[in-house]
Amino acid sequence: MATAAMTVRGVAFIRNMSASFHCRFQALIGRCPQQLSCLHTSALLESKTWERRNLKVFPPQKPDEALRPAEIHLSRRQIKYSKDKMWYLAKMIRGLSIDQAVAQLEFNDKKGAKIMKEVLLEAQDKAVKHHHVEFKSNLYVAESFSGKGRYLKRLRYHGRGMCGVMDKVYCHYFVKLVEGPPPRTEERTGLDEARDYVQKLRDRTIIHSL
């Protein structure tokens, strides 16, 4: 209610102000654009560090060295989805091969899954065309995570004339594909854990003993 009252007064104020500023506008427009371009715009929207990792050039390898696996970084910004909901999908595909990841996302019912699948296919396409990857299936998801995008704020009206600020959520999604088969994580059984525990107990040293 307080905000509503402010806007009515504010509009009238703006009208008065704009009338007085009208004469100034002509002078400002007449100024050359170079002088106005020194105004600072927010840097966060333009900085795309994740994509810049694609521009790093490595020195040539000697013939006896092991081949460096190709890495492709891709991101999609301002997806209309929650970053927490996106995280679940990102965690699901971490460490899978690209074919498996695409298959899992295709049959997932979430909204973010469709967008994520597009991003993965785009990354695979770019890998083959621009980053000299030989086989398009020979890729796996090394890193995949979601980040907070820029939110819009809206008013949510409650009862009794109260209102709160509602966030219209947006998120970014980042993925890094690496060439090669997905790394195999060694599965630890209960017996391995028990063996390690017993060994730890045996490795203890008792100080100041006889």
Add this chain to the structure above:
Amino acid sequence: MAAPMRRTLQVLHRLTCSSLTNAEASLDLRHPVPLSIPVRTKKRYFIPPAVGMKSKMEENIEAKIRAAGVVVKQEYMERPINISCTAGVYDAYIPPEGDARLSTLSKEGLKQRTEQIRQSAASQLAIRKIKGHDSLFKTKEFAEQAQEIFIEAHNALTQFNKAKLHSLVTERCYPEMTRGNRYKTIHWRFIESLEPPKVVQARCPDMVSKDNLYGQVTVRMHSKQTLAIYDRFGRLMLGCEEHPKDVLEYLVFERHLVNPYGCWRLHGKIVPSWAPAKDPVIKTVMIPGPKLRPEDELDAVNLQVPKPAAVQWYK
């Protein structure tokens, strides 16, 4: 600038600067041009693409802007044209078949020599025209100079020295040399020249008006070179560092004769139709097969990979 005025000036900046471009492009979808200018409003960190922009685009926006009193600058629909080099190779030299493989003493070699002498009438005329503009031009010296330009240009390409490359190579040749090479490492070495470079053809095309002459000279070079291209990750893509190859090249050099500050620059390369196939890339490449209906099966026995036509082309 005081903080409250900053947003106002930003809007004005957008109005004036964006109006320099196309009238339709001035309506940037990310930051729509408001007809009311904000003064001391809450800072919006993110403005989404406006809903209903399509309906707004159809209305007469220009009249509204003029009515609001905002003066829009004159927009010039310009397209830059480069006049320091021509767009291609005019009356290209057609290298005789089996050029570096036949000796002059055999019957085929004699035939080639006679054909070359016949072709050179037009070339002599062109060389006379070039000497008219540049009195110090000599065919033999020029061939040596051309080879030096070629070696320097390729060395600049390996170091990716843009300024030097622009001075040694014309604007038409530059994108062809550098396309796709930005994030790759190139190791190129010129080992030796097997035969002295020879001027085989000269032509003087003109652009737009009769007096605007450009000189194009084709030089034949037979040399030993090594080439190795590494991709972004340092893996060998093409070629070999140790084994040199014999390369027969037909290079075209160009100069804007009428310009007193013009210099001879590499303009392009002629790849003859009988050139041997190059070494393949160190990579498995997928060739798309024939389009099949769901019920058909691929006939792998009768499948023929289409081979490219043997045509002379220009690099």
